[in-house]
Amino acid sequence: MKPVLFIFCINLLFSIKQCARILGVFPAPGYSQFILAEVLMKEIANRGHEVTVISPYKPHNAPPNYKTIETSDVIENSDGINLYELDNESLFKNILTTYQYGNIITEVTLKDKGVQQLLHSDENFDLVIVEQFFNDAMKGFATQFNAPLVLFSSMGLTEWNKGYMGNPTLPSINAVSYTSYTNQMNFFQRIRNLVGTIFDYCYRKWVFYPIQKEYLEKYFPASINFDKIISNASLMLLNSHFTTSENVLLPYNMIEIGGFHITQNPLNKDIQKMLDEATDGAILFSLGSNLKSSDLTPITLNIILTVLGRLKQKVLWKFEKDLPERPKNVFISKWLKQADILAHPNIQLFITHGGMLSTTEAIFNGVPMLGIPVFADQKMNTARAKNAGIANTISLKDLTEEKFFSLINETINDSKYSENARRMSTLMRDRVVRPLDLALYWIEYAIRHGGVRFETPVLKMYWYQVYMVDILCFLICTLFIMYMLVKLLCTFIQKEKCKTNSKISHTKKYK
Template sequence: MNVALFITSFLFLRAQCAKILGVFAAPGYSQFILGEVLMTELAKRGHQITVISPYRPKDEPPNYKTILTKEVIGDTNGDDSLWNLESQSLFKNIMSTYDYENGITEKTLQNKEVQELLQSNEHFDLVIVEQFFNDALKGFSAHFKAPLVLFSSMGLTEWNREYMGVPMLPSMNAVSYTQYTNRMTFFQRIRNLYGTIFDYLYRRYFFYPVQRKFLAQYFPSSLDFDKILYNASLMLLNSHVTTSENTLLPYNMVEIGGFHVINKPLDKEIQTFLDGATDGAILFSLGSNLHSSDLSQDTRNAIFQVFAKLKQKILWKFETDLPDKPKNLFIAKWLKQRDILAHPNVKLFITHGGLLSTEEAIFNGVPMVGIPVFADQKMNMARAKSNGVASVVSFSKLSEETLFEAVNETLKNPSYRNNAKRLSSMIKDRPIQPLELAMYWIEYTMRHSGMTFKPSSLYLYWFEMYMVDIACFLLINSLVVFLVIFGLMRICKSKKSDKQKKQ
């Protein structure tokens, strides 16, 4: 009887397990962190996982296979161009991102193991793709005839809402490269309108043709690019109202922001350093793509001068040795940021404003001083500032005076800490934990072989969605009516004039 029960249970579990392909091709290590948490959790649930990525997990489960695409990483760390993005125009930022990610997509598809996978007879029950300027990679879903789940590491953006039928309203949906919130001034709305239109046109007429070429060139089967664009059953968003903004979403777009924040014990040395911070501690990190060691000597000296004035202990992610560092400063090439932020003695986080950093700070109730440089960092910090949890210093205006003023204000004004604690309580207080929610919807998609209930907006052209055709129709009709009335009036006037002449 026990043997029969064991066999039945075994067969049931086998039936519940699936083969899942994850495509997390972006070279940013912070994006891989999100993919790693998502895919390893699926592996823990017994699913057979294959992941295409430039990184592999530190503790790779036995049912988890990595197809390594290290060639996409390049020299993004310490790249001067990343620092220069802070001063580039909105239009240049948009073009640079699309063009750069075209190269990442092609390198991923050129990878020998990726091509071997595409030429194989492999089968997958589901494909999960990080939606990040890589639309040709959605072809994996169509090629393997499996439902498609998209994951957005940046939450809801102007380039991913289109695929799920969410309208982009320039009046309140700020372009990700701006420092705007969704409550914009008149002139901000004008600039945002220009940015929205430019992004749409550049994506459609310059970016899509390249991605369409990749789909035809690197996939062995003939796939329709226009169909795969809108073929996702589900999109998981790395966002939450505390870190993004309140917005309307269709049922198959699910927010799971904060799902990666799983705090673990600190290394003994750092634990001892923080335990001894009786006056509090400050964490300073510019993320995984920017290197603090690439800051100019003048900027570095200005930061040192600020730290020397503070009584708090400071941890700084710095990639080289600093023999002349202040006594209250601890440096390391890599710091376990989310675990450090959980320590009760950490009073402030000086950050570049990446979304993961913002989420981890808010999750742990730590106020921030933001020094945003590129991509969505300005917007993330603008939102954090509007929520009263951050002060912001423009990188181009970073100096001893501006940094000390921001640090001093954020540390001494209790409202920042109180607001951070309030948002921390909100992001934690959820009916179901975000990672569990993600697992439910992923497995729901597999149970139902994808979801076909798509919003009607996906079946409308842009001019139909925004009723431009109706506006033109009414305008033309009004013009015709005006011309008819005007013509009749002229005819009547002419007849009256003729009649008066005859008299």
């Protein structure tokens, strides 16, 4: 027993030595985003680290080394925003609304009593993880506690976050997230995308950043330079994979871990029984955690109910209120374990808003989709899925009974959708290492090495140097000067020639 006890004690001492104190800042009010934060931070705690998380939500069955600073006021302050209205707004209005949304989240979180107590405490952390979600002032937590910074993006790679790690935005192939474009845009799409990219950059630089800088100065006790923290992260974890986000160019400091949150859990007895008995197949219908199906207009709701009633499949719908007029084949629930339901073999179709989590879970389980995107990255996600041959899409404003019914049947009955979905599922599952393990490796790597920076040259260059605008201007000016010199020379030669001819003519005249 003594050798065994000795080895146990050595392992215990080693684990204590490796234990780190980690602060997680996940301020977004969307519950789907918290699902990602919960999985990541609980795994960190399960590996022996001491975790403190700032979030509007508390985790289920948290271990004793997992502490939450609950900022529930964020949920109340974001409830008044009607996200369905954004579907009818312009690209520019969507950009403005998202940044304003981020400002609300940032200020409400930072002025929270528990957060302020933490900021004014003597706490210390070995690492700070911040969800990158229009909340750049919150990068100040790392500077406040003198700890390395790791960023986490629940939406994968976007124009909102890639610049922080020195990944240049190329409007020719990097579509603005509010559009329904893929990385293969036609001429006119590239024009609109360029305008949107420039507008987004200018608004972020000249309007959004100054407001975030004010929050940094107002709510943090230490004097922190906003310009220095904006691109000071060691690395960024991306909730994406090439099956969900196309093939993108990534520097070494951006790590894709898409699908890390997916596990297989048993369904409750009622849902299991309903799906098992769905001999004609079943459909899952969910518009995510931010959008509520119960907020759909009566006209849209009537169209959907009429179409669902015409189907032979059973439909499991995430609906937040009672729905007494629903057809007999429609079952509703206020919350559903989406990934577990999608894993059931009788699920033939997923009707979804096209959020990143929903798209990832559908691809992981090989289920074709019918996308009804509304805002943010949903249109792009569903466009990518359609381009991959695993989905159809329709907007709410174009929703009619015949279109909706036809698209549902086409996606279910045309075998190409299910075959492509199964192929994509195989690609997503076939990984060198489990994505959650990959995330933990890089997090602990940052702790071990004190936040090693993998800086790309882009971070040390001005935008006009990155896109060689200065060289282009130089070439244009050089060509213009050469043109003017040649023109002046030609004019001079012409004048001299005229003078010579004039003298010759004058001489001949007097002879």
